[in-house]
Amino acid sequence: MLAIVIPYYKLSFFEETLESLNKQTNKQFNVYIGNDASPENPEEIIKNFTSKLNITYKKFENNIGGGSLVKQWERCIELIKDEEWIMVLGDDDFIGENVVEEYYKAVELYNDETNVIRFSNVVINGEGENISKKFKFLEWQTAEESLSDKLLKGKRSSLSEYVFKKVVYEKYRFKEYPSAFHSDDQAWLDFSNDKPIYSINTATVSIRVSEQSLSGNIDNRIIIDQSAIKFFNDIIKSSKFNRFSSEAKYNILKRLEHLYQKYNRFNFFIYIKLLLYHFKHSDNHKILKFIYQSFRRLL
Numbered sequence: 001m002l003a004i005v006i007p008y009y010k011l012s013f014f015e016e017t018l019e020s021l022n023k024q025t026n027k028q029f030n031v032y033i034g035n036d037a038s039p040e041n042p043e044e045i046i047k048n049f050t051s052k053l054n055i056t057y058k059k060f061e062n063n064i065g066g067g068s069l070v071k072q073w074e075r076c077i078e079l080i081k082d083e084e085w086i087m088v089l090g091d092d093d094f095i096g097e098n099v100v101e102e103y104y105k106a107v108e109l110y111n112d113e114t115n116v117i118r119f120s121n122v123v124i125n126g127e128g129e130n131i132s133k134k135f136k137f138l139e140w141q142t143a144e145e146s147l148s149d150k151l152l153k154g155k156r157s158s159l160s161e162y163v164f165k166k167v168v169y170e171k172y173r174f175k176e177y178p179s180a181f182h183s184d185d186q187a188w189l190d191f192s193n194d195k196p197i198y199s200i201n202t203a204t205v206s207i208r209v210s211e212q213s214l215s216g217n218i219d220n221r222i223i224i225d226q227s228a229i230k231f232f233n234d235i236i237k238s239s240k241f242n243r244f245s246s247e248a249k250y251n252i253l254k255r256l257e258h259l260y261q262k263y264n265r266f267n268f269f270i271y272i273k274l275l276l277y278h279f280k281h282s283d284n285h286k287i288l289k290f291i292y293q294s295f296r297r298l299l
Contacts, residue, residue, distance in 0.1 A: 002029040002103060002163070003083035006091055007076045009065060011040035013092040013208060016128070018049045020094035026101040030083060031055045034076030037063040069180035073159075074173065085117075085163050092208040093160040095119075102203040103163055114198040115168045116143070116191050119205045121161040126210035132156070137199035143192040144240065147185060148248040151255070159184040161205035164191045175234070179220065181227035189240055225259055232256040236277055249281045257290075266297060 004021065008014065021031060031053050035042060037060055046057055058079055065072035073088055080086065085107065089095065099119060106117055123132035135156050137146070149155040162184070172190035174183045188197065232252050235241055241249060257274055260266040271294050278287045 001083045002085050002087065002100060003032060003077075003080040003166075004029050004087045004089055005032045005034070005073075005076050005080065006089050007065065007069075007072050008033050008035045008042055008091045009038045009040075010091055011038070011042055011045070012126075013094075014042055015045045015048075017089065017091055017094050018045065018053070020097070022049060022052050023097045024095075024100045025098050026104055027053070028104065029054075029100055030081070032076060032079040033057045034072070034079060035059040036065040036072050037061060068176065070174045070176050070183050073180070077169065080166070084166055086166055086169060087163045088159050090158075090160045090208070092210070094206050094208075095160075096204040096206075099203040099205065102200045106198055106200055110198050114195050115165045115193050116188055116195075116197045117163040118146075118157075118197055118199045119161045119163075119203050120199070120201045121156065121158070121205045121207055123156065124206045124208050126208070128206075128208075131209070134204060136201040139199055139201075140196045141199065142196050142243065143189045144243040144248070146188065146197055148244060148251075150185070151251055152248060156207075157185065157188075158207050160207055162188065168193045177227040177230055178223045179227065181220075181224050182231035186231060186234065189235075225262065229256065229259050232259075236281070241281065246283070250286055253277055253281065261297070266294075 006017065021029075033042070033046065033055060035058065043057070046055060049055060056079055060075065064075065077086060077088070085103075102119075103117060118137060120134055120136045122130050122134045125131045137149070137155065141149070146155075146157070150157050164187075168191040171193070172187070174180070175186045175190075177183050177186070232255060235252060236256070244252070253274065257266070260270050260274075275287075275290065275294070278290050282290070
């Protein structure tokens with residue numbers, strides 16, 4: 001059975017999210033809604049769907065998402081019962097009517113071959129209009145290849161369009177980054193657990209980016225960059241970094257260098273740290289290029 005977990009806080013698009021679940025051609029799933037002490041009461045909307053969907057609703061007494069979205073995700077996941085697969089769906093996102101149906105087809109064929117399933121996705125605005133192309137993916141990819149596509153080819157990825165096994169979630173959990181930016185990226189590296197990600201391009205999840213969403217708010221740019229600095233450092237220091245292509249490794253190193261420069265944090269100690277990263281992961285030409293450019297910058 002599939003658990004669809006909704007960490008709730010915003011009311012604006014919540015009814016549309018639940019309606020997309022109600023329209024599923026396969027209703028073999030349970031819905032778990034965790035209210036993060038929101039000032040916007042969703043209970044009237046939820047009542048409209050209780051006869052149509054199997055909903056478990058919990059209002060938490062304290063707001064935790066304001067300090068840690070990861071902890072809010074995790075306490076919502078704790079609501080689930082014995083389901084083997086989990087989707088964490090944003091309270092402003094919605095899924096195509098055949099998402100659950102296509103999920104079951106995939107699980108029937110590939111349950112033992114993957115721990116993470118991904119759907120195609122499209123970005124929408126506050127009015128529900130598409131503001132991106134539909135992003136499709138190779139049917140089978142390692143988590144490292146998938147992240148490389150995001151960094152190098154502009155493919156997008158977020159939390160809502162993934163389904164993952166409960167057993168790997170319990171093994172790794174989500175890693176804490178500021179406002180959970182990149183916590184999902186790290187999760188797919190961990191949750192894949194040395195198995196490839198299986199992608200379904202015949203069903204689509206719509207990801208809303210509006211002024212009300214974290215990623216759509218330009219005031220969060222500094223938080224996003226701070227998260228990226230922590231995330232890139234963690235990747236580079238991990239054993240999984242060797243699984244990336246040379247191009248991807250160099251791109252990650254350059255992105256990290258750029259972020260340090262952007263916030264005037266490029267000093268001698270950062271230079272030494274990045275130099276050691278390059279010695280370990282770059283060829284001689286790229287090492288010399290980094291040394292030359294860095295000395296010019298430092299001087």
